[in-house]
Amino acid sequence: MKLVAVGTMAFDSLETPFGKADRIIGGAATYIGLAASYFTKSTTLVSVVGDDFPTEFEKELISRGISLDGVEHRVGEKSFFWSGKYHNDMNTRDTLDTQLNVLENFNPVVPESDREADFLMLGNLTPAVQMSVIEQMTKRPKLIVLDTMNFWMDIAMNDLKSVLKEIDVLSINDEEARQLSGEYSLLKAAKTIMKMGPKNLIIKKGEHGALLFSEHEVFFAPALPLEEVFDPTGAGDTFAGGFIGFLAATQDISFENMKRAIIYGSTMASFCVEKFGTERLLSLDKEQIESRAQQFIDLTQVEINF
Amino acid sequence: MKLVAVGTMAFDSLETPFGKADRIIGGAATYIGLAASYFTKSTTLVSVVGDDFPTEFEKELISRGISLDGVEHRVGEKSFFWSGKYHNDMNTRDTLDTQLNVLENFNPVVPESDREADFLMLGNLTPAVQMSVIEQMTKRPKLIVLDTMNFWMDIAMNDLKSVLKEIDVLSINDEEARQLSGEYSLLKAAKTIMKMGPKNLIIKKGEHGALLFSEHEVFFAPALPLEEVFDPTGAGDTFAGGFIGFLAATQDISFENMKRAIIYGSTMASFCVEKFGTERLLSLDKEQIESRAQQFIDLTQVEINF
Numbered sequence: 177m178k179l180v181a182v183g184t185m186a187f188d189s190l191e192t193p194f195g196k197a198d199r200i201i202g203g204a205a206t207y208i209g210l211a212a213s214y215f216t217k218s219t220t221l222v223s224v225v226g227d228d229f230p231t232e233f234e235k236e237l238i239s240r241g242i243s244l245d246g247v248e249h250r251v252g253e254k255s256f257f258w259s260g261k262y263h264n265d266m267n268t269r270d271t272l273d274t275q276l277n278v279l280e281n282f283n284p285v286v287p288e289s290d291r292e293a294d295f296l297m298l299g300n301l302t303p304a305v306q307m308s309v310i311e312q313m314t315k316r317p318k319l320i321v322l323d324t325m326n327f328w329m330d331i332a333m334n335d336l337k338s339v340l341k342e343i344d345v346l347s348i349n350d351e352e353a354r355q356l357s358g359e360y361s362l363l364k365a366a367k368t369i370m371k372m373g374p375k376n377l378i379i380k381k382g383e384h385g386a387l388l389f390s391e392h393e394v395f396f397a398p399a400l401p402l403e404e405v406f407d408p409t410g411a412g413d414t415f416a417g418g419f420i421g422f423l424a425a426t427q428d429i430s431f432e433n434m435k436r437a438i439i440y441g442s443t444m445a446s447f448c449v450e451k452f453g454t455e456r457l458l459s460l461d462k463e464q465i466e467s468r469a470q471q472f473i474d475l476t477q478v479e480i481n482f
Numbered sequence: 483m484k485l486v487a488v489g490t491m492a493f494d495s496l497e498t499p500f501g502k503a504d505r506i507i508g509g510a511a512t513y514i515g516l517a518a519s520y521f522t523k524s525t526t527l528v529s530v531v532g533d534d535f536p537t538e539f540e541k542e543l544i545s546r547g548i549s550l551d552g553v554e555h556r557v558g559e560k561s562f563f564w565s566g567k568y569h570n571d572m573n574t575r576d577t578l579d580t581q582l583n584v585l586e587n588f589n590p591v592v593p594e595s596d597r598e599a600d601f602l603m604l605g606n607l608t609p610a611v612q613m614s615v616i617e618q619m620t621k622r623p624k625l626i627v628l629d630t631m632n633f634w635m636d637i638a639m640n641d642l643k644s645v646l647k648e649i650d651v652l653s654i655n656d657e658e659a660r661q662l663s664g665e666y667s668l669l670k671a672a673k674t675i676m677k678m679g680p681k682n683l684i685i686k687k688g689e690h691g692a693l694l695f696s697e698h699e700v701f702f703a704p705a706l707p708l709e710e711v712f713d714p715t716g717a718g719d720t721f722a723g724g725f726i727g728f729l730a731a732t733q734d735i736s737f738e739n740m741k742r743a744i745i746y747g748s749t750m751a752s753f754c755v756e757k758f759g760t761e762r763l764l765s766l767d768k769e770q771i772e773s774r775a776q777q778f779i780d781l782t783q784v785e786i787n788f
Contacts, residue, residue, distance in 0.1 A: 385704070478701065480779060
């Protein structure tokens with residue numbers, strides 16, 4: 177089923193304990209689109225780029241069945257740019273530079289032909305912009321997944337609360353869940369947040385895995401213990417892309433299937449962090465993905481006879 | 483099969499965000515013994531107390547099938563005392579007071595009749611004292627599990643490395659694993675630590691679950707998302723007691739059975755933190771334990787058809 181993903185397409189300059197990467201391709205929509213492309217060939221990205229964004233990379237995305245019909249190209253303007261440096265623990269980072277450029281007045285437009293899409297992924301953006309996308313849909317999607325961050329909780333909490341009322345699944349990290357709910361216990365945080373609108377909540381805990389909540393159920397997906405996390409940039413978006421890509425491909429939004437989708441999201445994220453930027457996501461095949469997903473399953477496999 | 487557990491029996495004064503508890507019973511051996519008692523009735527505690535330690539509590543332990551034949555009673559001396567205050571996140575705490583008392587010159591003596599025990603649990607103590615217990619065993623136990631902490635890595639690393647050569651399973655937390663190995667990645671840390679002696683390593687991650695490693699296998703047990711962690715004191719010892727108690731009861735030290743043991747250890751720890759001190763561990767029944775263990779299993783249960 178058709179998937180529409182809204183988010184940035186950008187340049188990132190990164191510094192990790194393993195090295196530096198200068199002006200490589202990044203952005204939420206890029207990672208979401210690439211991760212989803214391993215599950216479905218019906219994804220449309222909605223984004224905005226300047227004329228510095230490489231045509232070659234766009235062709236690469238298109239060759240993977242990703243439609244860029246919703247990507248606005250602004251002549252004479254520059255793409256969004258972010259630069260950051262990761263600390264040794266890889267869980268924390270400093271932003272060195274942020275150049276909004278084309279993002280300063282981004283008004284995403286969903287192509288006419290995609291306004292009845294069944295799956296909508298709202299990558300991390302101003303909550304008001306996320307809302308404007310929902311309003312463009314002529315049919316209520318079967319599933320709306322939203323990613324956001326603490327920054328919007330600090331400066332646009334009211335807008336965020338409005339958009340939360342309109343979505344099905346919220347995907348945030350543990351600190352954000354605590355900030356949004358005012359609860360330290362993630363179980364209490366989940367209950368509070370689901371009262372704000374979303375029927376399901378995903379709490380990402382980085383190297384500690386991810387939790388999926390519904391009103392009466394909870395599922396925990398572990399993170400794979402890795403030798404090295406090379407570059408965590410894009411891991412959250414890749415997770416989201418794998419998650420919603422799998423759901424769109426299987427057309428099943430039951431809690432049971434969301435559990436599988438979390439495993440595939442985690443699988444895709446575990447590949448993403450192995451190399452700089454999108455590099456690893458460009459060189460995967462179905463077999464590697466299934467084999468890695470099996471590792472996730474095996475990691476918690478245990479039988480007890482009661 | 484017979485289980486010998488060595489560790490402190492003590493008084494704790496605790497302050498958590500939920501309240502205070504003054505001079506309640508604590509100590510590693512106490513928690514280990516209580517947790518193990520739900521699985522096996524052949525546990526001998528080896529410890530030392532002063533004449534302030536309540537006879538009533540000793541009777542309680544004995545009534546649960548725990549032998550105190552290895553507990554030295556020092557007349558005119560006081561039991562070990564620890565006082566601490568937990569921060570709001572419950573993962574960090576400040577030690578307010580430590581009075582070693584009887585622990586200052588603790589020379590544990592394993593009762594003659596227990597020196598051929600098959601299961602030996604060495605609770606957190608000076609590594610040299612842990613070594614002296616191993617040396618008292620007239621037959622090499624089938625399984626020796628050791629708990630330790632960063633403090634001994636700081637001041638007695640050589641002694642710790644000596645005792646690590648003699649044990650089978652080391653149980654430490656993630657920060658301790660990183661300190662002991664000098665590796666940030668827990669996978670690398672595990673490989674380094676298992677080269678030091680133990681064939682298996684348990685890395686406890688508190689609210690993030692626990693990892694079990696062997697040379698070629700890894701298993702992850704989640705932590706149950708709880709509404710509230712009331713008092714984390716003794717959770718690690720309770721985990722160890724449930725782990726080795728289950729193994730001693732089932733007499734199976736395969737990796738598959740250690741996975742089950744980790745689930746039961748986690749189960750016991752999840753009860754422990756629900757109330758102050760040993761309170762919750764004194765009021766459990768088998769049914770509650772099996773039902774909670776099932777919750778742990780269900781939390782990661784997912785089926786994917788490849």
